[in-house]
Amino acid sequence: MAESYSGDAYCVKCKEKREFTGEVKVSESGRRMAQGICPVCGTKLNRILGKA
Incomplete structure (x- = not known):
């Protein structure tokens, strides 16, 4: 079950800064990152999150 994220990130x-909703992914090094799509231009947005 993927964790979802709703917030803002820099496009x-x-x-x-744009508001977006996306899913949280964990990298190999243990970093949590929210990935989504910009609602205006369609570019992929990334936001690094704190540790759980």
Whole structure:
């Protein structure tokens, strides 16, 4: 079951912070990261989260 995330992240293409919803993924090193899509331009957004 994937954990979901709702918040904001910086869009590199729009050069603004955007609200998005996405899922939380854990990297090999144990970092948690939320990944989603920018609602304006469709670019992939990433936000590094704190440890659980």
